[in-house]
Amino acid sequence: MIELNESNPFIHDPYVRAQPEAQAFWSAAAENRFLLKACRNCEKFHWYPRVICPLCGSSETEWRPASGDANLHTFSVIQRTEVPYVLAYVELAEGPIMMSNIVDCDVNHLRIGQPLKALFTRAPEGRRVPVFAPRGAI
Numbered sequence: 001m002i003e004l005n006e007s008n009p010f011i012h013d014p015y016v017r018a019q020p021e022a023q024a025f026w027s028a029a030a031e032n033r034f035l036l037k038a039c040r041n042c043e044k045f046h047w048y049p050r051v052i053c054p055l056c057g058s059s060e061t062e063w064r065p066a067s068g069d070a071n072l073h074t075f076s077v078i079q080r081t082e083v084p085y086v087l088a089y090v091e092l093a094e095g096p097i098m099m100s101n102i103v104d105c106d107v108n109h110l111r112i113g114q115p116l117k118a119l120f121t122r123a124p125e126g127r128r129v130p131v132f133a134p135r136g137a138i
């Protein structure tokens, strides 16, 4: 069992409490660093972070820095809000596909396969989360 680090600034954050094995991810994100879990056995990255590799079952997983490079796998523009936003799946250069938001973009000019770069924004709960912007926008 993984114990929560009481010095973690997000100890009361429901995301961190629900998945303590991801606390290293949130701590790094607070410093604008993007970490991914990788497996020393099969040498593949996976998302979301897990103690046991979902690809080969090995417990030999470790945190590695992610490049922040990705491309737009699929997306939807949410229009029925005051400010439209983009909900997307992005394919990370390391392989995994993750759900995120696309920011700093013209929502009418996004295209599948478009190169993206990660940046961090602050969630309402206070923790920093990775989002993506078209390359060249940041």
Ligand SMILES: [Zn+2]
Binding pocket: 039, 040, 041, 042, 043, 044, 053, 054, 055, 056, 057, 058
């Ligand atoms: Zn593995």
